Amino acid sequence: MADTKTKEKEPLFSKKNLGLVKDPLADNNPITVQVLGICSALAITAELKASVIMALSVIFVTAMGNVVISLMRNIIPNSIRIITQLVVAATLVILVDLTLKAFVPDLAKKLSVFIGLIITNCIIMGRFEAFALGNTPWKSFLDGIGNGLGYGVILVIVGFFRELLGSGDLFGLGKTYLGHPLLGNPIKGELSGLYALGYENNGFMLLAPMALITLGLIIGFQRSRNKSLIEETH
Amino acid sequence: MSLKQNLHNLKEKYRGTKMEQSFNALHTFLYMPNITTHSGSHVRDAADLKRVMNTVIMAMVPVLLFGMFNAGYQMNGQINGFEAVDFFTLDNFLVGLKKILPLLVVSYGVGLGIEFIFATVKKHEVEEGYLVTGMLVPLIVPIDLPLWMLAVAVAFGVIIGKELFGGTGMNVLNPALTIRAFLFFNWAAWMSGDKVWVHGAVDGLKASNGVDAISGETILGALAQNKPLPEHWDAMNSFFGFIPGSVGETSTFLIVLAGLFLILTGIGSARIMISAVIGAAVMGLIFNGLVDSGAIVEGSKFYGLMHLPFWQHLLIGGLAFGIVFMATDPVSASQTNTGKIIYGFLIGLFSILIRVFNPAYPEGVMMAILLMNVFAPTIDHYVVQANVKRRMKRLKLKTA
Numbered sequence: 355m356a357d358t359k360t361k362e363k364e365p366l367f368s369k370k371n372l373g374l375v376k377d378p379l380a381d382n383n384p385i386t387v388q389v390l391g392i393c394s395a396l397a398i399t400a401e402l403k404a405s406v407i408m409a410l411s412v413i414f415v416t417a418m419g420n421v422v423i424s425l426m427r428n429i430i431p432n433s434i435r436i437i438t439q440l441v442v443a444a445t446l447v448i449l450v451d452l453t454l455k456a457f458v459p460d461l462a463k464k465l466s467v468f469i470g471l472i473i474t475n476c477i478i479m480g481r482f483e484a485f486a487l488g489n490t491p492w493k494s495f496l497d498g499i500g501n502g503l504g505y506g507v508i509l510v511i512v513g514f515f516r517e518l519l520g521s522g523d524l525f526g527l528g529k530t531y532l533g534h535p536l537l538g539n540p541i542k543g544e545l546s547g548l549y550a551l552g553y554e555n556n557g558f559m560l561l562a563p564m565a566l567i568t569l570g571l572i573i574g575f576q577r578s579r580n581k582s583l584i585e586e587t588h
Numbered sequence: 589m590s591l592k593q594n595l596h597n598l599k600e601k602y603r604g605t606k607m608e609q610s611f612n613a614l615h616t617f618l619y620m621p622n623i624t625t626h627s628g629s630h631v632r633d634a635a636d637l638k639r640v641m642n643t644v645i646m647a648m649v650p651v652l653l654f655g656m657f658n659a660g661y662q663m664n665g666q667i668n669g670f671e672a673v674d675f676f677t678l679d680n681f682l683v684g685l686k687k688i689l690p691l692l693v694v695s696y697g698v699g700l701g702i703e704f705i706f707a708t709v710k711k712h713e714v715e716e717g718y719l720v721t722g723m724l725v726p727l728i729v730p731i732d733l734p735l736w737m738l739a740v741a742v743a744f745g746v747i748i749g750k751e752l753f754g755g756t757g758m759n760v761l762n763p764a765l766t767i768r769a770f771l772f773f774n775w776a777a778w779m780s781g782d783k784v785w786v787h788g789a790v791d792g793l794k795a796s797n798g799v800d801a802i803s804g805e806t807i808l809g810a811l812a813q814n815k816p817l818p819e820h821w822d823a824m825n826s827f828f829g830f831i832p833g834s835v836g837e838t839s840t841f842l843i844v845l846a847g848l849f850l851i852l853t854g855i856g857s858a859r860i861m862i863s864a865v866i867g868a869a870v871m872g873l874i875f876n877g878l879v880d881s882g883a884i885v886e887g888s889k890f891y892g893l894m895h896l897p898f899w900q901h902l903l904i905g906g907l908a909f910g911i912v913f914m915a916t917d918p919v920s921a922s923q924t925n926t927g928k929i930i931y932g933f934l935i936g937l938f939s940i941l942i943r944v945f946n947p948a949y950p951e952g953v954m955m956a957i958l959l960m961n962v963f964a965p966t967i968d969h970y971v972v973q974a975n976v977k978r979r980m981k982r983l984k985l986k987t988a
Contacts, residue, residue, distance in 0.1 A: 552734050558774035567748060574752075 366492065374496040378504030385508040386573045387583055390476040395509055396565040398468050403525050405513030407454065407461055409506025411469060415446045416478055416505075417498035422446075423486035424494035430487075439482040440473070447473045477505055512568050520559030522549075592619045609707040613714030637756075641719040643855050647846040648723050648913065652692075654842055655835040656684025659731050662786045662832045666802045670820045675830065684731075687787055688835055691726035694735045698742040699725075706751050717756030717763075717919075718746065724764035724913060727836025728906065728954075729771065730784040730804075732791075737778065741771045761961045762920045765910075765954055772954070780950060782809050785832040806833050807904045808943065808950040814892040826903045837909035840902070847912040856916040859925060860932035864911040865902060867936025872898025875944055893944045907939055910953035920961040924971040931967055935960045 365371075384390045391412075398404045422442050423430075430438050451469045454462040462469065472478065481501050486494040517524055558564045577583045595615040602611045615621070616638070660680025664673045673680075699718045707714040725742060745767030750759045759766075772779040782805035783789050789804030807821050821831055829839025837843070850856030875894040878884045884894050902908065915921065915935050922931040935956045942952025949955055 552736065554737075554775055554777075556774045557776055558770065561773060563773075 371493060371496055374493060375500035375503070378497075378500040379507060380576075381580060381583065383504045383508065383576075384477045384480075384501050385505055385569070386576050388477075388480075389573075390480060391505055392566075392569070394468050394471060394475060395505075395512060395569060396562045398465055399509055399513040399565050400516050400520065400560045401464070401525075402510065402513040402517045404461060404465055405509040406506075407458070408465060408468065408472075409502070409509045411447075411450045411454070412472055412475065412477070412505050413499060413502030414450060415443065415472055416481055416502040417495055419443055419446050419478060420481055420486040420494035420498035421491045423482045424489060424491040427487050435483075435487065436479075439479060443473045443478050443482070477501055508569070508572065511572060512565060515568055516559045516565060519556045520564075522555050595619070596621075606708055609711065609713055610704050613704070613707070638716045640855055641716045643853050644720045644850065644913070645723050647849050648720075648727065648836070650842050651836045651839065651846060651909075652688070652723070652727060653681075654829060654839050655727060656681050656688050658829060658838055659684035659687060659787050659835065661830065663788045663802065665820075666786065666788075683787060687731050688726055690735055691729065691731075691733070691738060691835070692723075694738050695725040695742055696722040698739045699746050702743060702746045702751070706755065710755075712755070715756035717750070721745075721763045721767075725767055728764065728768050728834050728909065730779065731787045731835055732784055732789070733771070733778055737771060737775055741767045741774070744770045757919055759919055761958055762914050762917045765914055765958050765961075768954055769958060780809075780948070782806075785809075785834070804832065806950070807831060808893075811892040811896060812947045812950050814889075823900050823903060826900070831904070834906060834909075837906040840908045843908040843912050847908075850912065850916070856912065857918075857921065857928055857932075859928040860916050860921060860935075861911055863929045863932035864915055864936040864939075867933035867938075868902055868907060868911075868940050869898050869936070870933075871937045871940035872896075872901040875940070889947075890944055901940055901943075905943065905951040905953065907936075907951070907953045910939070910957055911935065914953075915957050915960075920964060922964045922967050922971075924968050926974075927964070927967045927971040930971075931960055931964055934963075 378384055381387065385392065385395055394408060398408050419439075419442050423439060426438070447470060450472070451462070454465070454469060481498060485497045489497070514524070556564075559568075592615075595611070599608075599611045599615045602608050657676060657680045660677075660683030661673060661675050663683060664680060696718075699722045703714055703718050722742075725738070725745075729738065745763050749761055749766035750756070750763045753759045768779075778784055782803060784804050785806045786802055786804040789802045807817060807826060810817055810821075825831055826838075826840070828841045831838050847856060847861055851858045851861070875884075875890075876898050879891070879894050884891055886895075888894075911932075915932060922928045935953070938956035938959060939951075939953040942949055942955050944952075946952070
């Protein structure tokens with residue numbers, strides 16, 4: 355709160371401000387580095403489309419929520435700040451939920467309870483509490499976008515591999531990226547592409563355990579590239 | 589110059605290079621190293637990791653050979669009628685050899701390849717742990733499993749199931765069962781149902797004795813659907829193993845012999861094996877009791893499996909194989925003696941429980957062992973704590 359008055363005005367897209375968006379994408383990623391918001395990352399990433407919608411919803415909620423909390427940061431009494439944050443998050447989540455139900459009812463059904471559960475996503479409360487309460491609306495907005503994007507990127511990567519390897523499809527378009535599988539009898543029938551060579555979809559990729567393992571591999575890969583992220587073992 | 593000397597020279601030549609570990613592993617695979625320590629105190633026992641692993645492999649060889657005969661027998665028996673076909677014929681053996689040898693080669697090739705790469709990159713010795721896993725894997729899969737699926741699963745099991753935890757001796761789960769579980773969840777159509785357990789059933793080979801096609805069903809599959817069992821699936825045949833199933837798990841007789849061999853050589857834990865059998869029998873008796881008391885009547889979903897006498901439960905499916913070869917895996921099992929008894933008992937109990945109650949997993953022993961693998965350290969913890977408590981109490985009594 356202190357820095358808002360004393361410091362001189364800095365440009366909208368200063369290096370520091372851009373860092374707010376960039377950092378969560380890589381070295382301070384909410385999922386792979388802070389390991390927050392794992393539950394929804396495991397639950398809804400079986401399809402890329404659901405992952406993208408989920409990512410957009412979370413970006414909207416973190417960004418808008420951060421702005422609202424930041425605008426109110428000087429009038430929220432400290433003793434009831436958590437419940438205030440919850441109300442803001444809940445309002446935005448309900449907005450998202452109703453919008454999805456109105457415009458993409460099929461997807462909304464698939465995402466079912468997980469849109470509602472965005473409210474319990476640790477990333478959102480974490481950003482409200484750790485950032486928006488102490489920073490200006492513009493910075494908070496950038497921070498929300500950054501963290502939402504960081505979350506979304508991982509969701510999309512996991513969703514990409516899970517849908518491609520699990521169903522041989524992307525975005526549920528019915529396109530056959532790996533060739534044409536024949537449903538039913540896996541042994542006989544006309545197959546093309548990889549399927550003609552005997553390839554079959556990996557059903558395990560559609561189950562949550564493989565999402566966890568995929569996520570674990572991404573985390574491991576990132577830490578092997580950037581050793582400073584590795585926690586000290588005791 | 590002997591092969592041993594040659595390997596030794598090669599090892600010396602590559603000492604200090606990247607390939608050092610690989611050549612070292614080749615040299616010490618079956619030979620003692622040329623250099624031994626001359627002074628100091630040593631444990632005077634040749635039972636090192638390599639000897640232990642090779643003993644287990646020796647125990648598995650009869651089971652593997654039997655599996656090859658059985659593969660041909662099950663196919664030819666369905667084509668020509670079981671009365672007309674002898675078991676120990678070259679024809680039967682060749683059918684099995686042709687299908688099972690590739691499984692074995694892929695399992696060892698992929699698994700050991702990954703072990704060698706990891707050893708070279710991580711600069712540690714190649715561990716012998718995969719020798720047993722590589723032999724177990726072909727024995728616990730259906731015979732017609734596509735080789736590429738096996739290769740993917742082995743890679744998954746070795747990398748994710750073992751190397752990520754720190755390699756041989758550090759894995760939480762039994763690697764062979766990790767590989768099988770991966771296959772099961774990834775390609776369920778190839779790992780369960782009534783199409784895959786007899787060679788030729790998936791290809792739609794026609795049987796000539798009035799049957800439309802070869803059936804790939806197992807006893808457990810049939811019982812789970814409350815179908816009547818054909819005559820040649822009686823208790824005697826299921827004990828000696830003349831029944832369809834995964835490659836090496838059918839012959840309870842040979843597996844019991846292998847178990848005795850492992851107990852006598854001091855490698856397999858008798859506590860785990862015996863308590864697991866008791867656990868399975870207890871669960872079987874409970875289910876038999878439910879049927880006898882009239883709680884489960886004919887027509888119920890579970891009648892087929894619950895009705896089966898408890899001792900027959902011990903003869904069918906992979907139960908015996910899992911108990912003897914996989915539950916006793918010294919890395920993933922409980923370490924304390926009391927813990928081993930609890931661990932084994934629960935494996936037996938859960939195997940039958942899962943077998944009866946979950947039709948999606950006709951054989952429960954895989955799930956039961958994996959589940960107990962996870963709980964083994966917890967069991968050990970409480971056993972040790974109980975011991976500590978008991979001794980503290982004794983100390984207090986003495987000092988008081």
